[in-house]
Amino acid sequence: MNNYKLKIAFITGISGQDGAYLSRLLLKKGYKVIGITRNNHSENMQKLKSLCIDEFIIMEECDLLDISSVIALINKYKPDEIYNLAAQSSVGLSFKQPIGTISFNIVSVLNLLEAIRLIKPDIRFYQASSSEMFGKVTNLPVSIDTPMHPLSPYAISKASAHWTVVNYRESYGIYACNGVLFNHESFLRSTGFFVKKVIYETVRNKNNPYWNLKVGNIDIKRDFGYSPYYVEAMWLMLQSQNPDDFIICSGKSITLRSIIEHVFKKLDVPMNKLIIDYELLRPTDIDDIYGDNRPAKTKLGWEYNLSFYEVLDSLIQEEIEFLDKK
Template sequence: MNIVQTKTAFITGISGQDGAYLSKLLLEKGYRIIGITRNNHSDSLEKLMCLEIDGHVVMEECDLLDISGIITLINKYRPDEIYNLAAQSSVGLSFKQPIGTINFNIISVLNLLEAIRLIKPDVRFYQASSSEMYGKVSNLPININTPMHPLSPYAISKASAHWTVVNYRESYGLYACNGVLFNHESFLRSTGFFVKKVLHETVKNKNNPNWVLKVGNIDIKRDFGYSPNYVEAMWLMLQAENPQDFIICSGKSITLRSIIEYVFDKLDISLNKLVIDTEFMRPTDIVDIYGDNTPAKTKLGWNYELEFYDVLDILIEEEKADLLKK
């Protein structure tokens, strides 16, 4: 990979699926990438290695709850853009660890913005917001001005971080914006997330007579998309003349049950293998949610037309290919 570096970007949470795909995209555009991780262990590079870009990313350890460490890194590298993808991102875990989730997801964002304000206020800042912030809604599709009614500690933390970004933009004139990404999947998704769990377990256990798929409430609906395309929207947001918040989504919702049925049908698995387990039920849950991606398409020029069943076809084949390697 011959790269002529033009800009420097920090990516926090680089070890996640979005961090890896965003790194690949920015490297192709000539960026120098500084990956920020809490612990610089080998597992931080696993997804980058999968995309064969680990050797092109500079990794730095930094606790985002320590503003002095952030200031040190900004002074060292003088980044042009910062993409904040770091978070405790599991809704289910947030019910078990509400204080830790809320503390990290809010204070980390505040520290990043304050460090930018103090040290390099011309940095362009992207915050990974979440559709979970909207929660209990009365009108669909969701747009950026839909009132928020978060239904989990995770959603509360993301809503607070979202408004912190808006406040720093309006109060201090920073180029800071929120990308409100709805569910987006890929082969690099962690197995704790629903779609990856379904695909990984199903492909792995297709011929196991004793296996069953245990899930919680699968009659809720979600707006699903494809991560490699969604990270393009992140980059486009920081290239716009003025900072603005955007909804990034497919624009339609489907039930979790329909995803399982589609995958089972593709792999010729009986629905008798599906088990509803109360252990996976959440105290509160969103019944249906989908967004309006029109502003992202018209103002940013973001192009997204994939049906999620087409995405599932891609992911099933990738899971099969990965299984054959083992």
């Protein structure tokens, strides 16, 4: 007799790039995937459609700020795993909307964890933390034990959510993990993010004499990686015997300027098309940050060895092919 039970996973924030790639990964592994969104607008399905998996996802509307709604959904599906990717995730927007950012990014996590504690304590929970939490670091690379000095409302909210997860793990014995993902990109990234903006605009305007690429501070350095590989680490974290927190990153940082230079060179665009727009500068910014991915590789068996310039070449090619199809 076959007693195999189909695993059920919730993915909040399923409409983002990570939600789409994680959905694809879990479907390949035989999961039943429930996508949690604030509303079922068709735009929330676009990234899933681009991966041809939208028909295999069950979508549910849920206000994560309403714990009764969260409890009702958990009671309905009794999931084995919850991947919480939902957040107001723009650092720049968080300066304009600090109350909304901090409120949603903390209370939503608290409601999910409290619902797990009350309804089904054996659910395994993944929280999408962020490298922005560390902010002003004095020693690199960043490890999971690096002191946090957040420099934006977004970073403050993510740090608070991070420690809420730790508290529920230590206080209630819930299997809850934080994945501290450094910047990670893909073709499905929204155009409001730096790398996608650079590639998207440059591919479409490389022959436009009136176009210029407007950017803010591009002499800062960041640790960039590739989203489809990073979601594998999320899944691996919930398969371990014991819950823990991990840094997921490439282990190297590069300047934003070097990314623009690489894209411009690849598409034969002169550097004089670049304009520094002081309206795009942030009140505070991190000069340089990169992480230590060795614990994720040794303890989880996660594999990642891509150069970000390889990733950029792939993303440029995908953008060109997409444009050619239109």
